[in-house]
Amino acid sequence: MLTVEIDIHAAISRLKLAKLIYGYRGRPKGDLEAVVGAVSATADYVVKNAASLEELDINPLMVLPEGHGVVVVDALVRRRR
8 A cells, every 4th residue: 555545544534424434333334445546536636737726626525335436426626727
């Protein structure tokens, strides 16, 4: 696992909603690896496009059951003119 992925895992574990991803009260676990991948890919995009990017918003990111990925329900990408 890359250092960035370790950092993303650590950041997610500190969120209040982390217990939902980990399978709160017998509920199925969410696809944590897909969340980490989505956050990492988004961060890479922002870094590579920082000079031309005005705003990026993803809300919500639906976490599906383990092994089934994530879904971006709505996203806004605004580029500088």
